[in-house]
Each structure stands twice: as C-alpha cells, then as structure tokens.
Amino acid sequence: MAIKAIYPGTFDPVTHGHTNIIERASKLFSEVIVGVAANNTKKPMFSLEQRVEMLTQVCAHLPNVTVVGFSGLLVDFAKDYQAQVLVRGIRTTQDFEYEHQLADVNRSLSGDSSESLESVLLTPVPEFSFLSSTIVKEVAIHGGDISKFVAPEVEQAVLAAVKK
Numbered sequence: 001m002a003i004k005a006i007y008p009g010t011f012d013p014v015t016h017g018h019t020n021i022i023e024r025a026s027k028l029f030s031e032v033i034v035g036v037a038a039n040n041t042k043k044p045m046f047s048l049e050q051r052v053e054m055l056t057q058v059c060a061h062l063p064n065v066t067v068v069g070f071s072g073l074l075v076d077f078a079k080d081y082q083a084q085v086l087v088r089g090i091r092t093t094q095d096f097e098y099e100h101q102l103a104d105v106n107r108s109l110s111g112d113s114s115e116s117l118e119s120v121l122l123t124p125v126p127e128f129s130f131l132s133s134t135i136v137k138e139v140a141i142h143g144g145d146i147s148k149f150v151a152p153e154v155e156q157a158v159l160a161a162v163k164k
C-alpha cells in the first residue's frame with residue numbers, strides 16, 4: 001500500500017538531524033513531503049524561500065522526497081497533499097510530551113477517524129540527539145565550527161547570515 005508522509009518543521013536551517021529523519025522516512029514511506037512552515041512567530045533567520053532551497057539541495061539524492069513551503073494549519077497542508085502520516089523526530093522526553101500534544105491536536109483537527117492523520121515519531125541517531133536549529137545558529141554566532149552539524153551549502157548560508 002502506497003503511504004504518503006509529511007515531515008513538517010521550520011528548518012531554520014535544516015541540520016543533519018533533520019536529514020537523518022528524512023532519509024529514514026524515505027525508506028519507510030512511498031513518498032515524503034517535507035513541509036517547510038513559514039512560522040513567522042519563530043522569527044526565522046532565513047526566508048521561507050531560502051529554507052525551501054536549502055532543503056531541496058540536501059534532499060536532492062532522495063527521489064521520493066519533495067520539499068514544499070506552507071503557511072496555515074498543518075492538517076490542511078496534509079489534506080492538500082493527501083498525506084496519511086505525519087512524521088516527527090523526538091530527541092528527548094520533553095520532545096515526547098510536546099509531540100504527544102501536537103499529535104493529539106492534529107488528529108482532532110483532521111476530522112473523522114477514517115481520514116485522521118496518524119503521527120509516526122522517529123528517534124534521531126544518538127550523535128544528533130542534542131541538535132537543534134537554534135544550537136547551530138548559536139554556535140555559528142559565537143564563531144564555533146558548525147560543519148559537523150549541517151551540509152556545506154547550509155554552513156555557508158549560516159556563516160554569511162551571521163556576518164551581516
């Protein structure tokens with residue numbers, strides 16, 4: 001059975017932790033739509049177009065992965081793309097609490113049970129379990145080496161943004 005999954009996030013910027021989840025999801029599902037949320041409340045460092053562009057570059061080796069920007073509710077985005085599964089990464093027990101709540105809200109918002117969006121939570125590989133987009137930006141702002149955490153093109157974009 002072909003199952004289409006959505007992996008949403010702000011991706012400001014995409015890290016190796018995100019890429020690891022996307023690569024694994026691409027093996028589990030027939031198609032993965034990476035949904036880049038505009039999420040202006042987070043005041044992103046990169047525009048939506050820049051974040052979509054960076055993700056498109058780092059996912060270029062994955063033929064069943066498509067990167068799309070969105071604003072509005074995640075469940076509406078999932079319906080537009082006829083996705084049945086929502087993929088999220090959980091790094092810590094704190095993430096678990098939050099993801100549990102998010103999964104419940106999305107199931108409730110997605111309507112009757114025959115059409116509800118199922119959440120699949122993947123744990124990151126241990127070497128990326130502490131990683132977040134905020135940590136990458138914080139390390140770069142203070143002159144640290146981020147090459148272990150992000151792809152070379154993302155590293156260049158972050159370094160250029162922090163120099164501004």
Ligand code: COA
Nearest residue numbers: 008009010015017018037072073074089124131132133134
């Ligand atoms: N590797 C590295 N970092 C990871 C990670 C992984 N495997 N998994 C999570 N993270 C990081 C993210 O980079 C992010 O870091 P940041 O806070 O420094 O930016 C953090 O962990 C997770 O942040 P969170 O706010 O939980 O998720 P998000 O910003 O990635 O995405 C959306 C949130 C887009 C899914 C959510 O805001 C959303 O659905 N928005 C649409 C509106 C909606 O429908 N809301 C829900 C109903 S109210």
